[in-house]
Amino acid sequence: MSMPSASAAAVQFNRVPRVTPDFWLIKLMAVTMGETAADYLAVNMGLGLTATSILMSCVLVGALVLQFAQKRYVPWAYWLAVVLISVVGTLVTDNLVDNLGVPLMTTTILFTLALIATFALWYWLERTLSIHSIFTTRREAFYWLAILFTFALGTASGDLVAEQFGLGYLSTGVLFGMIIVSLAIGYFFLGLDAILGFWLAYIFTRPLGASFGDFLSQPSEYGGLGLGTVITSAIFLAVITAIVVYMSVTREGEELVAAN
């Protein structure tokens, strides 16, 4: 796939990163940061859900314009977009559930269908769902649309398990952790398709990250470590920044695509 030997004109950059262990680590952190930031704006600052949603959607559009303008993978622009899409994906679910009273079961099914439709259209138009050859704006648009829906679906399914079935965040975290381990076993040993596995893991790391964040920040009275949202967010921000700097220096996520 990545053939640096191809002639310069035919070589393009993949606009999204390769999937490495630190990709998953930063994704998990970004998810939690995103959720904490949304909560902070909506609740602590008292902006409310609707105002926060409008504000964050505008910021997201700005970040996506930056990301699309790069035409290649640049860690800070890419991960900024992921953090913001995580916020907005979460807010979409929160709005449907809290403001419009749509049951979590319905939103879970709705976003599953939306995600399937996105992939179907993506495959129909591009004949591939590969995340290693995102080198046109249309493919990148599909990529980010799929990511938006995975975050919304991850939020809905995570909340569904935590609230409807009455599990605490620790149990929820353990459950989604087990699913991810199982998918990893499937990918490494049982021949699970890399693209299918990637998107499934992408969905389930959303509730895992949220549970992990709650576990760190919630008071011990509710079974957490009691670090508080400010310290938890600071820790996550520091780790994210460190990884983004590391990625920018090593450029390990970059990938060349031999375009036809």
Added chain:
Amino acid sequence: MKQALLAILLIAIPVAAFTAFHIYRGDASTPGGSLGDLSSFKTIVADVQAIAATGDLAAAEKRITDFETGWDDAEGRLRPLSPGNWGNVDQAADAALHALRAAAPSADVVGATLTALAATLDDPGRKAHASQTAILIVGIAVTDESGHAIPCEDMITSLRGAIDGTKVGAADLAAASAFLSRATERCNADDDQHADEFSAQGLALAAR
């Protein structure tokens, strides 16, 4: 197709294992996981109710301290039996304690919280109806007609407004602010139900 089946299987296996483990442990939130004999606690609550009915809220507060001590002592034994049910009772007890220990306890609020506590002790699995307890506690709706929790962000906004505009004394104001921060914390954890209960209690204080 084979891939889809493999994916479903890979998700279903951990879910099944997890569910089986929870059922085996008996601490899934599904009814069951009894807390055992709670009659000693019911007796104390009945006493407190009787005392509160005479209007002597100070004596009622003294008697509910026995509940508090006994309940805290039994936590290690009771909580593992059914964390969900234990939490329901604990929360109802907290509400009653708060009501009795308010700077100027209100007989109505005390009576309502004690009724809710007695009902929860009779049926600790009432988590689904806990919001109804909140309606009883302070007469403020925390759910819509379908029993769906009101968005905690909205309740918190009302509580903030009430605190800004209130004319109650410093002690009540401090207590209402404390409820605001607890509600905020639960709301951040997407725990609308508990957040709304705290908000409602804060609103009741601020609106007095």
